[in-house]
Amino acid sequence: MENIDRLAIQTLRTLSLEEINAANSGHPGIALGIAPIMYTLYTKVLKIYPFDEKWYNRDRFVLAAGHASSILYASLHLAGFPLELEDLKQFRKLNSKTPGHPEITLTKGIDASSGPLGQGIPEAVGMAIAESHLREKFNKDGYDIVNHYTYVLCGDGDLQEGVTQEAISLAGHLKLSKLIILYDSNDIQLDGKVSLANTEKVKEKYSSMGFEYLFVSDGEDIDVLYKTIKKAQKSDKPSFIEIKTKIGHGSSLEGSNKVHGNPLPSEEVKKFRSEIGGEAFTVKDEVYNIYDNRNKLNKKQYLKEMKALEKYQEAYPNEYLQFLKQFSDEFDLDIRKDLPTFTSDYNKATRVSNGEILESVSKIDYRLIGGSADLVSSTKVKGLDGNFDETNRLGRNINFGVREHAMAAICNGITLHRGLRGFCGGFFVFSDYMKPAIRLSAIMELPVLYMFTHDSIAVGEDGPTHQPIEQLTMLRSVPNLNVIRPCDAVEVKEAYDVYLKSFNNPTVFVLTRQNVPTIREDKGENLLAYGAYIIHKETEDLERIILASGSEVSLAIEVAKELKGTRVISVPSFFLFEKQSKEYKEKLLPVGIKRIAIEASDATHFYKYLNEDDMLININTFGESASANKVMDYFGFTKDKVLEKIKNN
């Protein structure tokens, strides 16, 4: 290794340690171990440009091992992103740009929030899918306007996670040749040696799943590392590079799990600093120069590509406009004009109307790509233009296989990439499998669309394992997640309107398996957008108010027709309703009027709008296996049983 390289790598290590010790919190072990990898990436490999950090054709880099944030921040600083030494001093402090784990919403130059193990690799898979689709769609002879690699750096923990295994299996199947996994293989995890928990044959395993397996025996050897990455770039398969490193490299705890998550003694940090010289949190010019040189090269490439794009605009003006539109996240679609109209004789399940609307929207909005984890025939959630695979990169239907969790995390990756918006279908009860990725959609403020069908005990015969009870409560409680349970096809359409205008939050549609009547007229204002609204007016003096969502709205209206002083409020979205004014809420729910909420679920969120004397008709046990009508009757969700409960209350 050249001295200058060593100086730069030791600078990365020292800054990382100084950050951690200033915070008195952080993860020195991995930062010391992966410094040569990070150095190689940011000075020799990554095509990025700090002055346009959202450059659509940059290489993507996901630090799956998000606990290595300290060295990522140090790298971004050196690479010229707007992250100053002062920011590094604020590591893990309130309101800093350098939080404990990387957050895409706070720091420029970060391609994904990370920290929860297992999520990074599927996100990278999603980015690689997006790249290959957009490449096929927009590139023309002589115009490689989309053409970049996706790198992801992971540790042992990531690879042990099932969601990663799902994603790797799919990536190999899809032959995503521009995906490169860098595996920080240091034989140590938090509780001790990796061999305590894992003794797989790594090469055989990843080769069996269609990856090009490459091996770097010494992670300090940046020449070999660089050459190996170059080799990976040329493979026609996705690549998996195992790089042997030492956790806590160069510290007294090198090779020990003790260096994972606690600051080193300050004398050790000083020792690191003394090797490179200077005060704490300073960087020698020679080191900045290396990164600047890389920047110059990248700038040249950036300008070249921007010029090419101008020419592309001239040669292919329509494609160029479409390209801009897909990346701008601006999209106008008038749900009343541009989509089929539903009339009162339409009496199908909301999974069916959703499938129809999704198809119509997808014909207009080319950003939509996704799939349904081997449930297309049941959920009706399907992408257009055929299956996305090796031979058809234009396909917008992804056969994820029965890999729900990876599906969700991959949709995060697709949406992170920009230019596309990922969507997922599934049975509502199995949203459980996707919860960690859904949470990350919400944290990263990504407009991913989740469409869950079979949304209550009305699933019927498949029984309790397939009947959601608590899933509405689970998802309604996730911050920044818009959970919408439409009552009919008209509300489904309005839900699309809301989704398409959502730029900073994911959306969940909760849809029925069973048929529901069309209650609303398909025109006028988007009432669903209020989150809750009067769907059936009282026909005498107001005596009581029934709140309901989804398939229980028509039930509530049936009841209200028997009890004339009854108002029915459709509550498709608490997320949207919470945004309404106090006045609006009070108009809907005048003080002192008896309230009843009906939902065939745990339905806890309704309690916020119920007082002690009010009534919640919900379900607090698991379901039953029988036909949908029998089960609904068993749990009391029929007109007669609800009327009886109201009478007896």
Place this chain on the structure above:
Amino acid sequence: MENIDRLAIQTLRTLSLEEINAANSGHPGIALGIAPIMYTLYTKVLKIYPFDEKWYNRDRFVLAAGHASSILYASLHLAGFPLELEDLKQFRKLNSKTPGHPEITLTKGIDASSGPLGQGIPEAVGMAIAESHLREKFNKDGYDIVNHYTYVLCGDGDLQEGVTQEAISLAGHLKLSKLIILYDSNDIQLDGKVSLANTEKVKEKYSSMGFEYLFVSDGEDIDVLYKTIKKAQKSDKPSFIEIKTKIGHGSSLEGSNKVHGNPLPSEEVKKFRSEIGGEAFTVKDEVYNIYDNRNKLNKKQYLKEMKALEKYQEAYPNEYLQFLKQFSDEFDLDIRKDLPTFTSDYNKATRVSNGEILESVSKIDYRLIGGSADLVSSTKVKGLDGNFDETNRLGRNINFGVREHAMAAICNGITLHRGLRGFCGGFFVFSDYMKPAIRLSAIMELPVLYMFTHDSIAVGEDGPTHQPIEQLTMLRSVPNLNVIRPCDAVEVKEAYDVYLKSFNNPTVFVLTRQNVPTIREDKGENLLAYGAYIIHKETEDLERIILASGSEVSLAIEVAKELKGTRVISVPSFFLFEKQSKEYKEKLLPVGIKRIAIEASDATHFYKYLNEDDMLININTFGESASANKVMDYFGFTKDKVLEKIKNN
């Protein structure tokens, strides 16, 4: 194949189809495909005894592909379990013993509820762990009182699930040689060919994870199948038998995904029936005889083992007693007498007190086995007697690796086996990863113990990805799950008392990372068992009531000390509180008194006990990265900020 074998196999197929058509709902494809496997298992392989269906040393069989329930029920009927032809006619009907997917709580002879893909294999892994531990612990020279195989039958969907991949990797590592996976490899899944979503090299993949890979090229060839299972039994590794079958075998839709989930036309069912003769839902005596013959052999074995057990009782009376105790689920431990006492100067995190108590309890209760998914050093959740591995089957600490989901599903399997109770540790936010398995613990009524630490934004520097917000709401909404958030070491002890007396529900402990004071005196009645109770009495006329849980209880008491008319109610468990009488609840919460709930979480469940004028101090956004105190202050969880809010309300 002998004619009689063919008759029996066709009988299985026909009964399955008749069940499905009577229900007009079900999954014929797999039932037709796996009939020879089911026949081989129940007539030649499984050591089971229908008259003692909970026989502790029976072979375990998990039908991971639970949608094949129709043929499982047919098999159980033929094998002599208390499931009559009348029951088969009630398939998928309300209150039947033959629900849509197998339910352990309803039907004798079923070893695990199944249906949600991915869960079955880890459950079988758990059973094999339990077997190997109990075998090592109780067997003596000449007394193989524990010695059985665990079989699991799965399809393509199961194997694509990440949780399965986690479990297989661990099972191979642990060399669980008595685990045998039967892979129904039919090249078809719901949305079409498996090759649409998966093109792994199966042999290489499972071999790389330490499995003995075996192949049966024709799933109709029961001789080869039987010989291959025998071979698997002898392997010193766990075995993975890939069996090529045809979905919908013998139907007009053979080999097509269309036969997966819809009944066949009734003429086709009649054709199946006409081949074997007799009326619908009848079985020829010759067929019963085959199963009876197997039963006779199994009975002989059963009686032999029971005799051996009697002799064991004489030779090893203490071990015998311990054995009985472990299997009986009877366990007495007096938390005040048998565990260390906590005094008011104990000022540690509940994760620490929990670790200490877990250790004390585990020294007395040998059933407890589990681990913490590579987080032992953080969660302090560790099993005794060393690491469970190939060389130490007595170890009760399982190094699960970073495989949270499989950990939970494996603990279901351990607990399903009986003789042991599985426990899991983890960071609370990552309970998300385990949700599907936690739900199954609750559905199966298993006393699994989940201990989640780092339970709020007070996680601090690790930031929003590591700070739970909505997880309390998520788990509180799961039916039959007791979520306990103790406020101090004394409540932790009381939580153990509740857990040890819980036989039909799983329990979750939600524990702090940060120190908390010891509020209660460690004596007297178990107050936590009420779910909610007065922990601080008002010192003047009652003006307001503060409800709080966990680390917010001491904060509430600080506030109450400033506002003398304030009562504080500790609410460690809504699950327990809901079981209390109306009178008890009203005593705690007199009508007309202002209520305030404080919890550093989404906290939606408190709304049930709040009226419109009351106040909830909670969190509705994701967290922040900073020191715990800074974050708690930022979100308003300090005495002064709470006092201010109360004043301004």
